[in-house]
Amino acid sequence: MTAPDPLDRSSTIAVVGTGTMGQGIAQVALAAGHHVRLYDAAPGRAVLAEQAITERFDRLVEKGRLDAAARDAARARLAPAEELGELAGAELVIEAILEDLGAKQQLFTALETVVGGDCLLATNTSSLSVTAVGAALRRPGRFLGLHFFNPAPLLPLVEVVSGAATDEAAATAAYETMVAWGKTPVRCTDTPGFIVNRVARPFYAEAFRLLEEGVADPATIDAVLRECGGFRMGPFELTDLIGQDVNEAVTRSVWESFFQDPKFTPSLAQRRLVEAGRLGRKSGRGWYAYDGAARPEPRTAELEKAPAEVTVRPGGQGPAAVLPELIAEAGIEVVEGAPDGAFDGCIELPGGGLLCLADGDLATAFGDDRVQFDLALDYRAATRIALAPSDTARPETVQAAIGLLQALGKKVSVIDDTPGLIVARTVAMLVDFAADAVAKGVASPDDIDIAMRLGVNYPLGPLQWGELLGADWVCDFLKLMHTTHPTGRYAPSHLLIRRAASQERLL
Ligand SMILES: NC(=O)c1ccc[n+]([C@@H]2O[C@H](COP(=O)([O-])OP(=O)(O)OC[C@H]3O[C@@H](n4cnc5c(N)ncnc54)[C@H](O)[C@@H]3O)[C@@H](O)[C@H]2O)c1
Numbered sequence: 001m002t003a004p005d006p007l008d009r010s011s012t013i014a015v016v017g018t019g020t021m022g023q024g025i026a027q028v029a030l031a032a033g034h035h036v037r038l039y040d041a042a043p044g045r046a047v048l049a050e051q052a053i054t055e056r057f058d059r060l061v062e063k064g065r066l067d068a069a070a071r072d073a074a075r076a077r078l079a080p081a082e083e084l085g086e087l088a089g090a091e092l093v094i095e096a097i098l099e100d101l102g103a104k105q106q107l108f109t110a111l112e113t114v115v116g117g118d119c120l121l122a123t124n125t126s127s128l129s130v131t132a133v134g135a136a137l138r139r140p141g142r143f144l145g146l147h148f149f150n151p152a153p154l155l156p157l158v159e160v161v162s163g164a165a166t167d168e169a170a171a172t173a174a175y176e177t178m179v180a181w182g183k184t185p186v187r188c189t190d191t192p193g194f195i196v197n198r199v200a201r202p203f204y205a206e207a208f209r210l211l212e213e214g215v216a217d218p219a220t221i222d223a224v225l226r227e228c229g230g231f232r233m234g235p236f237e238l239t240d241l242i243g244q245d246v247n248e249a250v251t252r253s254v255w256e257s258f259f260q261d262p263k264f265t266p267s268l269a270q271r272r273l274v275e276a277g278r279l280g281r282k283s284g285r286g287w288y289a290y291d292g293a294a295r296p297e298p299r300t301a302e303l304e305k306a307p308a309e310v311t312v313r314p315g316g317q318g319p320a321a322v323l324p325e326l327i328a329e330a331g332i333e334v335v336e337g338a339p340d341g342a343f344d345g346c347i348e349l350p351g352g353g354l355l356c357l358a359d360g361d362l363a364t365a366f367g368d369d370r371v372q373f374d375l376a377l378d379y380r381a382a383t384r385i386a387l388a389p390s391d392t393a394r395p396e397t398v399q400a401a402i403g404l405l406q407a408l409g410k411k412v413s414v415i416d417d418t419p420g421l422i423v424a425r426t427v428a429m430l431v432d433f434a435a436d437a438v439a440k441g442v443a444s445p446d447d448i449d450i451a452m453r454l455g456v457n458y459p460l461g462p463l464q465w466g467e468l469l470g471a472d473w474v475c476d477f478l479k480l481m482h483t484t485h486p487t488g489r490y491a492p493s494h495l496l497i498r499r500a501a502s503q504e505r506l507l
Contacts, residue, residue, distance in 0.1 A: 005173060006180035007091050007120075009033035014081070014090035014115075016040070016107060017097030018049030021124050024152030025094050027053050030074045031153070032181040037090060039081045041097070046080035053078060056153075088114050092177065094146055096124040104128065105136045112137055120170055122146040126197065127253040130163035130190045141167035144174055147194055149455055156184040157454040159194045184454055186447035192257030195443050196455035197250050199462060201264055202429035204247060207235035208267035210422060216299065216386075216415040218287045221422055223298035224413055227384035229423040230377030230459035236287040240280035244273050244287075262489045263433075298384070299413050304399045306332060306407035307350045313337035315345035319469050320357045322379050323347065330407045346370070347404075353397025355404065358421040360428070360480030363390035371401040372417075375424035375469075377459055384411040386422050419484045420477065428477045430458075431466035432493050435506060438463070439495035445507045466496075466506045475500035 007013075013029040015022045018040040026036050030053065038046040054075055060066035081087055093111055097103060108121055115121070121143045123133050134143035145161030158178045162171045171187065178185035188195045207221050216224075222234025239247040248270050255264040273279075273286060280286030288295055312324045314337050327347075328334045337348065346356040353369040363372040371389045376382040385405050389398045402412045415421065420428065434448050443451070449461020466474050475497055481490035492500075499506050 006176035007034070007173070011035070011091040012037060012089050014039065014087040014093040016084075016087070016093060016095045016111070017124075018046050019096065020150060021148060021152060022094075022096035023049050023052055023056075024150065025096060025124065025148055026078070027056055027153045028148075028181055028183070029094075030057075030078055033077075035077045035079075037079055037081045037087055039084060039087060046082075050078055050080045084110055085114055087111070088116070090115055090119055092120045092122065092174075094122045094124060099125060099127060101128050101132060104133045108134065108143065109136050112139070118142075120144070120174055122174060124148055127193070127250060129192075129257070130161045131165065134163050134165060140165035142170045144171055145190070145194070146174060146178070149196075155454070156182070157196070157451060158183045158185045159196065159451065159455075160185045160187050161190055161194055162187070163190045184450060186443060186451045188443040188447065188451075189441060191437070191440070191442045193250065193254040195437065195448055195451040198254060198442070199430065199433045199437055199448060199452055200456050201251060201254060202433055203231075203426060203456070204235045204239060204251065204270075205265070205267060206426045206429055207422075208269050210415075210418065210425075211236075212267065212269050213418060214416060215388075215418040216413070216422070217296065219296040220298040220386075220413050220415065223384055224374065224386045224415075224422045225426065227411070228374055228376045228382045228386065229426065230381075232457045232459075239270070240286035240288055240290075242280065243282055244270060244279045248274050262487045263436075265489065298411075299415070300384075301387075301402045301406075301412040301414050303406060304403035306330070306403040307400045309333040309335060309350065310355075310404065311335045311337050311348040313342055313344055313346050313348055314339055315343040317345045317347075318357060318473055319375055320373075320379060326379060326408050327404065330409075332404065332407060349397055349400040349404070351394070351396055351400070353394060353400065355401045358388070358419075358424040358477075360420050360424075360477035362419050362484060363388050363417045364392065365484075366390065367392060369394050369397050371398055372421060373401070373405070374421040375427060377423075377465075382410060384413060386413045386415050388415050388417045388421055390417055419481050424477065425481065427462075427465055427469070428474050428481070429490075430462040431469070431474045431506075432478055432496055434462035435466065435471075435495045435499070436493035438506075439493055449507070461507075463506045471496055471499035471506055472501075472503070 012035040014037045015026040016039045018038045030036050040046040057071045061071045130145040134140040144166045147159035149155040160175045175185045218236035222236050225231045225234045251266045278285045284290050324334050346354040358372045374386040405412050445463045452458045475492045478492040
């Protein structure tokens with residue numbers, strides 16, 4: 001069987017299916033110095049792909065990113081194939097045909113009769129089981145998933161997926177080859193959604209639930225996740241870009257593959273959007289309209305007067321520990337609460353109202369004069385913070401809480417009372433999903449964090465984030481979420497419970 005070394009540069013890579021992904025993957029293999037053969041079932045499509053790839057190399061030359069000699073050499077190494085039999089000399093075949101199990105199985109069964117015994121066979125499927133795609137092969141040990149991200153020439157992440165029958169040597173050889181191609185591969189087992197599409201589900205689902213619960217509108221939720229959570233895009237604008245049909249199909253496929261586990265339940269609001277043909281940018285309308293109308297503004301509170309003094313109650317502010325320092329820097333007097341007073345880490349406003357970090361429970365559950373504030377990736381850098389007043393909060397308390405955060409230079413979005421607010425709820429779920437993937441042996445903690453940073457641009461890997469927050473904080477938070485929503489969705493994963501109890505690291 002294949003030695004666990006990267007493929008030799010002189011070896012030939014075959015790409016089957018020469019649409020969006022196939023062309024990108026072929027470009028990457030060519031740039032790495034390989035000979036590349038292109039095959040597509042649609043007549044003439046491989047020749048068109050050859051032209052498209054050549055034009056991309058021409059543009060790189062025009063931009064001064066490639067010299068003409070390298071372009072000419074790459075062009076000479078690229079050739080379309082008219083018949084599958086012409087791929088006989090390939091040492092790695094990467095399939096990027098339509099996402100259909102039967103079609104992929106049929107293709108690989110045919111390929112197996114064509115290629116040599118040492119040839120690696122890889123599928124670029126994003127949602128099918130790699131094990132199922134390779135199930136019909138006589139020698140499934142050399143078969144694996146190589147999941148590139150679009151656009152493949154630009155995005156470094158590749159998930160190297162081992163199916164149930166994949167030989168370790170084949171996965172290692174594929175991994176080393178991706179390193180040699182300048183990619184950042186991560187290893188994972190054959191789980192629904194692999195790493196990125198599995199762990200990222202709550203980023204979308206929690207936002208859609210907040211909308212369904214009437215807590216806030218899309219523009220506000222997006223703005224809070226960007227400006228307070230540090231995410232590059234909010235879930236509503238991001239799914240409009242991806243396509244609601246594409247995003248929902250991934251969610252549904254992962255949910256079905258997990259036997260309808262409530263952790264992965266799709267969103268009814270998104271379903272209706274897809275049914276209405278509001279697919280996002282490509283259809284001119286999704287959560288937002290793309291007909292030239294201005295994007296709705298996030299809900300932002302009017303300017304309020306800041307209190308002159310606040311009292312910081314003992315107990316520690318947890319992940320918001322820097323807040324008293326920021327308040328003092330804003331010129332507001334910070335008084336240390338009496339050690340014999342209440343020990344809840346809240347900030348006491350003039351008049352006795354409380355400003356407390358979201359803890360996974362409703363603000364109203366405390367039955368007092370309280371406002372909860374959201375988790376920030378970095379309270380100093382955050383430009384917006386969400387607040388949720390309890391039903392029993394006095395208007396003066398809400399005004400003082402708004403004024404206090406505005407004095408720190410933050411915009412404030414007041415949302416309806418909800419367990420976990422926006423960022424805290426989303427991040428706690430991402431940490432939990434990542435911890436669950438570690439516990440189930442999907443991938444190493446480091447690979448999960450790399451995949452989420454590179455695959456979906458998260459500002460921190462979820463496990464690193466969980467480490468900063470503390471497994472005990474995340475676990476307690478989710479336990480409280482679970483008491484208000486006892487569907488199992490928010491029940492913390494057993495690894496999170498263990499790490500919280502043992503104080504061991506998540507990473
Ligand atoms: N587009 C993405 O963002 C993305 C990202 C990662 C993975 N993927 C996966 O990559 C694969 C391809 O996606 P795409 O977006 O490039 O699709 P695409 O529609 O752009 O291209 C598919 C190509 O495969 C050809 N084809 C179909 N059946 C074939 C067969 N039996 N034999 C040979 N060629 C065949 C089609 O003619 C077409 O040219 C899918 O499995 C998809 O899930 C897509």
